């Protein structure tokens with residue numbers, strides 16, 4: 001992937017210095033509240049946050065809608081597999097986005113067993129189709145922001161994996177921009193922009209999203225106020241630290257309390273699936289299952305019921321598009337998973353195991369497994385990029401419960 005500014009940017013900006021000192025993990029607060037100076041363009045203020053991936057523990061389809069979307073009932077949680085995003089304001093209008101894999105594209109290609117670093121699988125757009133770019137464009141337009149933004153995005157979350165990486169980046173961009181411009185992160189307009197960009201984006205706004213959706217006071221909340229900067233920072237840091245039920249198109253968010261954090265291994269088979277294609281192949285059941293039972297199990301700490309009731313209605317259409325999904329699930333099962341499942345529209349899957357130690361062992365085992373047979377399930381040829389991919393990217397991970405490392409500092 002190439003930087004929009006020309007040369008490749010690997011470890012960009014002074015922000016990457018190991019300075020987490022602007023954030024107090026005990027109190028979940030930044031050490032200082034930004035002053036009124038944040039209201040004017042100050043390119044020396046940089047906000048850094050860590051957009052997390054998500055997993056869908058439950059996903060049911062309720063109906064196909066006339067606008068081409070589906071009403072769904074899903075339960076998602078953010079996990080500690082994260083990208084890193086830094087943003088500052090610029091005097092020139094527009095969005096400049098620098099983006100690369102962390103620690104490098106070559107390392108990511110190596111982990112996936114891709115021979116060259118030129119694999120299209122690792123191409124992330126830096127122009128207007130990047131959701132960070134779109135989010136900031138919309139933000140500037142809707143809040144009439146003077147000047148523009150420069151951003152540095154370090155990717156770790158695989159794309160097209162059903163882990164919501166792009167959506168999470170977009171939501172973080174909105175919260176960081178709100179902090180930089182002293183805009184209320186709970187503004188209904190922020191929620192509106194998020195929903196327009198993608199069905200998954202409001203989830204990643206976290207609590208800001210559920211509160212904003214309830215508010216109709218969009219007009220008043222476009223005003224900037226220095227107090228909003230600190231609030232936006234708090235949301236950027238805490239927003240992803242919860243599980244939520246998402247309904248409607250996926251944009252109606254209700255945070256849900258959970259009684260335990262399962263030990264998880266998430267694995268990406270080195271192939272990306274198009275969300276639209278997976279939905280296009282899905283079948284809405286005559287009697288959809290409600291998420292109520294699953295949620296009750298998670299809220300009551302009933303791990304057996306949690307395992308029995310979790311489900312993903314998109315698994316069937318995704319399996320038809322990619323035989324790797326069965327291979328990954330088989331491998332997880334044979335490696336001792338209590339239960340395993342596809343996340344979202346795939347292609348990543350996750351296993352639930354009994355302990356953090358088991359999770360680490362399984363992740364190592366999966367990394368060593370080759371999961372591509374070079375031909376599809378029905379004997380059809382698979383594309384060239386897929387042929388070369390031979391490994392899974394697997395990680396022991398947890399449902400996120402700590403604030404994202406977040407910096408807000410002058411440099």
Ligand SMILES: C[C@@](CO)(OP(=O)(O)O)[C@H](O)COP(=O)(O)OP(=O)(O)OC[C@H]1O[C@@H](n2ccc(N)nc2=O)[C@H](O)[C@@H]1O
Pocket residue numbers: 056059068069070071072074161162163164167197198199200201248249250275276279280343344345346
């Ligand atoms: C399946 C889920 C589950 O969390 O996640 P991913 O697997 O993409 O991460 C989401 O519903 C994906 O949300 P998102 O990735 O934001 O999708 P969008 O950009 O809004 O929509 C892409 C396409 O998917 C289909 N789509 C999406 C959401 C929905 N409720 N019904 C749909 O039918 C539509 O064809 C749409 O054009």
Ligand SMILES: Nc1ncnc2c1ncn2[C@@H]1O[C@H](COP(=O)(O)OP(=O)(O)O)[C@@H](O)[C@H]1O
Pocket residue numbers: 123124125129130131132158159160161162163164165166167169170273275344345346347
């Ligand atoms: N910030 C971003 N990070 C990753 N992919 C992005 C980003 N912005 C746009 N994209 C595009 O979005 C698609 C994948 O989106 P992503 O959210 O990672 O997948 P999924 O919807 O399966 O969770 C890819 O086609 C990629 O080109």
